[in-house]
Every structure is written in C-alpha cells, then in structure tokens.
Amino acid sequence: MVKLSGGDPALLRRLNAAAVLHALHGAEELTLTELVKASQISRPTVEEIISDLAQQGLAEEVRPAPDGPRPVGRPAKHYRFRPEAGHLAGVDIGPHKVLCLIADLRGDIVASARADVHPEMSAAERLSAARDVIEQATQGRELRALGVGTTGVIARGKVVASGRLPDWQGLDLAGELGSGRPYPVLVGNDTKLATLAEHWRGAARSAGDVIYLLVGRSISVGLLVGGKLHVGYNGGAGEIGVLREVGWYTALDQVRSYGPEPLFAAVRQGDPEAASIVAAFVADLAIGVAATVLTVDPQLVVIGGGLSQAGDLLAGPLRAELSRLCLFPVQVEASILGDESVALGAVRLALDRVEEELFSVAES
Incomplete structure (x- = not known):
C-alpha cells in the first residue's frame, strides 16, 4: 500500500490514472458511473483521466449505433479501452521454424508470419530469417515490446548454454534483435515460454x-x-x-x-x-x-x-x-496449442512488460 501525504499530488494522479485504465482494460466497455465505482475515484477526476487517456489513444467513448434503440432521457456515456492502440510481438526461433505472432494490447493475435529453417543453419542466417519474419508479421505496426523464445538456457537475454544450434551458445539474442529498436526485447527458453502459454491460453x-x-x-x-x-x-x-x-x-x-x-x-x-x-x-x-x-x-x-x-x-x-x-x-x-505454444508464450512475456508499463505508477 502506498502511503500518500499532502505532498504527493503527482503520485496520486498516477495512481488514479492506473486505477481507471485497469478498470477499462478488464471490461468490454463501462459507463462513467461504473468507472467511478470500479476505481473508487470521484466523478470529476475520472472524467479528467478519461480525457487524458483518450488523448493518448488508450481510451475512447463508445457511440451508440445509429440504428439502435433510443433510450429515454439522457443516455449514459460508455467508454472502452483501445487494444488496437499498440502492438507487441512474440517469436519462436527454433531448429526447424521461425514463427512470429503479433498481438494487440489485450493479447489477441492480429497477424502472423513464419519461415522454415534447418538445424544446420548458422546463427547469422537464423537471425536474418528471424528479422525477416518479424518484419513481415509487423507490417509497419509500431511495437511496444518483443518476446523471444528459443532453445537453450537463457539468462539476461543471452543464450548461456545450448547444444542444438550452431553458434547459438553465448549469443546475446536480446542485443542482436533489439539493436536500434525503440522497444525492449525479452528472451526466454522455449519450453518455459510454452509453459507460460499453457497457463495463459491452454x-x-x-x-x-x-x-x-x-x-x-x-x-x-x-x-x-x-x-x-x-x-x-x-x-x-x-x-x-x-x-x-x-x-x-x-x-x-x-x-x-x-x-x-x-x-x-x-x-x-x-x-x-x-x-x-x-x-x-x-x-x-x-x-x-x-x-x-x-x-x-x-x-x-x-x-x-x-x-x-x-x-x-x-x-x-x-x-x-x-x-x-x-x-x-x-x-x-x-x-x-499446437506448434504456436512457444510464440504465444513469447507474446505473454512481452504483454507482461507492456502491462507493467501501462499500469505503472512510477514517474516516467
């Protein structure tokens, strides 16, 4: 629990914004009254936060369908989280295939691409194939994070032990795929990420x-x-x-x-x-x-x-x-989950990072 004092107005604003965004993220759409109840924040403050989130592209008012029924009196405003406001990627780099899945901010898959590779391929060739597949799947979308699953023991973004792929051991995979990119690259062992996917969607x-x-x-x-x-x-x-x-x-x-x-x-x-x-x-x-x-x-x-x-x-x-x-x-x-389990786990890894940033109350 964060203890607030009279000198913490900036922190209070961040806490309130995170509470409203979290409530929106967890529902299809909410009225202003429902948002006030879910966040336990005053109505004027919620209205101000919604306006800020809309300017950031993270929320929007849901307009009633023009051919829908017209309510009696003043209709309640409805708001929704915009999962299409950002994207993230999960890629499986294995001995026989490279698979990349693109997801929105709720983790729903919106695009994918894959390529066949072979176990004897050099690390440079495999990385080149991975970059091509990521580019093909991304299709110009700006990513907020990239998760990567691959064979071997992984620590701090590096392959510290691997006997299955040539030149793979010792590879700084996060550095290789993250160089020049504005988003974080998170790397995990393929089996461990498949485990994460089973817990999430399997x-x-x-x-x-x-x-x-x-x-x-x-x-x-x-x-x-x-x-x-x-x-x-x-x-x-x-x-x-x-x-x-x-x-x-x-x-x-x-x-x-x-x-x-x-x-x-x-x-x-x-x-x-x-x-x-x-x-x-x-x-x-x-x-x-x-x-x-x-x-x-x-x-x-x-x-x-x-x-x-x-x-x-x-x-x-x-x-x-x-x-x-x-x-x-x-x-x-x-x-x-079939052969998408590792890539899905990599999506979940990236989504965890993005959600941490979305709901963070730390000062940016």
Whole structure:
C-alpha cells in the first residue's frame, strides 16, 4: 500500500490514472458511473483521466449505433479501452521454424508470419530469417515490446548454454534483435515460454502448479509454481534431460525410427508392436517426469510438442505410469496449442512488460 501525504499530488494522479485504465482494460466497455465505482475515484477526476487517456489513444467513448434503440432521457456515456492502440510481438526461433505472432494490447493475435529453417543453419542466417519474419508479421505496426523464445538456457537475454544450434551458445539474442529498436526485447527458453502459454491460453489455465513436458524432436520440462514460471537461479530449472541416467537421450529413438504419426495410427488400429514401442517410450519418459512430479507435487502435467497430437494415446499411459510411481495420482492432459505454444508464450512475456508499463505508477 502506498502511503500518500499532502505532498504527493503527482503520485496520486498516477495512481488514479492506473486505477481507471485497469478498470477499462478488464471490461468490454463501462459507463462513467461504473468507472467511478470500479476505481473508487470521484466523478470529476475520472472524467479528467478519461480525457487524458483518450488523448493518448488508450481510451475512447463508445457511440451508440445509429440504428439502435433510443433510450429515454439522457443516455449514459460508455467508454472502452483501445487494444488496437499498440502492438507487441512474440517469436519462436527454433531448429526447424521461425514463427512470429503479433498481438494487440489485450493479447489477441492480429497477424502472423513464419519461415522454415534447418538445424544446420548458422546463427547469422537464423537471425536474418528471424528479422525477416518479424518484419513481415509487423507490417509497419509500431511495437511496444518483443518476446523471444528459443532453445537453450537463457539468462539476461543471452543464450548461456545450448547444444542444438550452431553458434547459438553465448549469443546475446536480446542485443542482436533489439539493436536500434525503440522497444525492449525479452528472451526466454522455449519450453518455459510454452509453459507460460499453457497457463495463459491452454490446458493449464485453472492450475497454479504445473509441469509442462515438451515432447517432440527432443524432451524438456517447464515448471509453473504458485502460478508463476519457475526459471531458477541460472535459468536452468527443469533441465533434467541433461542427466543421461534419466534416459531421455535415447527415449525417442524407436519413436523416430517408426515415425510418430504412423506409430500412433498403428496403435489406434490395435497393432501390438506399435503399442509395445509406445509403452517402452512412456516407461523411459515417466522416470524423469515422476522425479519432477515428486519434487513439485503439481496439479497437472501437460504434454506439449509434436507428440501432444497423440492425445490420450500418450497421456493415458503416462497418467497410469505416474500413478504407479508417485505418491498421489496426477492429472495428465495433452496441449491444445499446437506448434504456436512457444510464440504465444513469447507474446505473454512481452504483454507482461507492456502491462507493467501501462499500469505503472512510477514517474516516467
């Protein structure tokens, strides 16, 4: 709680403006009376703040439809937050694709662009592809922030550890993509940002303690604890796959050799060999997941990545195996976000920064 005194009029104005903007942001539209009630600020002050927000392009009066019903007496004025007043971007820079999503100030996606890349591409070539995709998706819009998700351990905008992409380790990704830009560039690990996306728009919206399991061309883990992404002191929280004893290095070998789509199609048709491969894969997968479950005690385990398309053919056996290995049964669900999860998490990362600035009461 901020303690105000007679010498704090500027701070009081900023607090009032933030309260009104926050109320508008959380609703489709509000009348002046509703804004006064929501913000607990006097009517004249709210009117003054609305005028200021309108000049900034962040709010506007909602005019009644010309062909709509005419109310008796003087109609109440309605106001709305203008999410189109600014934009932000989230980009996924991976071994096989670069995907950029553009969102408005409410996080709704308004544009996207993507490009195929390959694992052997140099860092310079991958960065060039990322810049092109961001430019293509942005289409002249002015960005307020850019979120970036990529493989590797990330700390302070840099890739401090990575073995999947050439020349990627040691790269100052925030500096490379932010140079000469008027907006902040925020960088996070791809799996961790996918975890954030699941909590925002996916299967984990109602859960505070979550283990996100990215299972595709590799296996990795993201952790949500108390509703917040757990990154760790060095940015390496959840990187249990580096322990070869866990078995994740080789767990995908048979799945890859068969082919994920043909494998699960064969399981659906009752093929015993395919079922045996899936059972062996789940057994290898479950050891590391169970260790994480016993550490975090989550409400939910979400399976993301390419193999999440198998749905309950993978989630079901993993659920059963975790019930056998762990102290308590744990819910296991497949992600519904597809291959946009990392980019969506990067959008959320950027949106958090923008909202922090919008609702800040700090002196600019």
